[in-house]
Amino acid sequence: xxxxxxxxxxxxxxxxxxxxxxxxxxxxxxxxxxxxxxxxxxxxxxxxxxxxxxxxxxxxxxxxxxxxxxxxxxxxxxxxxxxxxxxxxxxxxxxxxxxxxxxxxxxxxxxxx
Amino acid sequence: xxxxxxxxxxxxxxxxxxxxxxxxxxxxxxxxxxxxxxxxxxxxxxxxxxxxxxxxxxxxxxxxxxxxxxxxxxxxxxxxxxxxxxxxxxxxxxxxxxxxxxxxxxxxxxxxxxxx
Numbered sequence: 001x002x003x004x005x006x007x008x009x010x011x012x013x014x015x016x017x018x019x020x021x022x023x024x025x026x027x028x029x030x031x032x033x034x035x036x037x038x039x040x041x042x043x044x045x046x047x048x049x050x051x052x053x054x055x056x057x058x059x060x061x062x063x064x065x066x067x068x069x070x071x072x073x074x075x076x077x078x079x080x081x082x083x084x085x086x087x088x089x090x091x092x093x094x095x096x097x098x099x100x101x102x103x104x105x106x107x108x109x110x111x112x113x
Numbered sequence: 114x115x116x117x118x119x120x121x122x123x124x125x126x127x128x129x130x131x132x133x134x135x136x137x138x139x140x141x142x143x144x145x146x147x148x149x150x151x152x153x154x155x156x157x158x159x160x161x162x163x164x165x166x167x168x169x170x171x172x173x174x175x176x177x178x179x180x181x182x183x184x185x186x187x188x189x190x191x192x193x194x195x196x197x198x199x200x201x202x203x204x205x206x207x208x209x210x211x212x213x214x215x216x217x218x219x220x221x222x223x224x225x226x227x228x229x
Contacts, residue, residue: 033216
């Protein structure tokens with residue numbers, strides 16, 4: 001099925017560890033983004049990309065790194081995990097204009113202990 | 114920067130009663146407006162969107178929303194709710210963020226609880 005695929009679905013990290021959350025889409029969307037969802041906070045934008053080789057920071061970028069080498073993939077890297085990064089992470093993609101809405105992945109639930 | 118305010122964090126309503134979930138945003142300059150629904154332990158699903166044209170938009174599952182430019186609002190309504198509508202609802206605004214790119218900004222969500 002076409003859509004946005006996120007892996008893993010669940011992850012437990014120790015403080016200081018690093019990891020990469022994977023996101024892939026097969027809709028040839030130019031725009032991809034990462035959000036984190038915390039109770040009572042809605043979804044907050046971490047990083048986004050408007051095309052291969054182009055990324056920019058969102059509202060809460062600290063502690064995260066991204067790159068976009070292909071149209072399909074947009075991985076999110078946690079450089080040194082902290083308990084404050086315990087959250088549910090969603091990847092989303094859309095066409096350049098966003099006219100058809102944004103398609104979301106099913107999320108990655110990350111716990112940092 | 115664009116901001117989105119969902120005025121109610123929780124809304125309890127009896128089954129078959131009408132419901133309105135309120136959303137206000139900070140700027141009316143060329144925005145696209147969306148409502149998403151999130152069922153427990155799932156991702157976000159698009160309910161409806163406003164891009165231009167008619168201010169009343171209809172979405173899936175019997176929901177509709179009305180765009181009011183003067184009040185910068187985009188309230189979501191359903192005339193008769195079902196137990197299956199219990200979920201969290203997010204209002205979102207796509208706005209221009211400069212350098213040819215756009216951002217989608219979310220409200221903090223409204224938890225709708227339908228009471229049998």
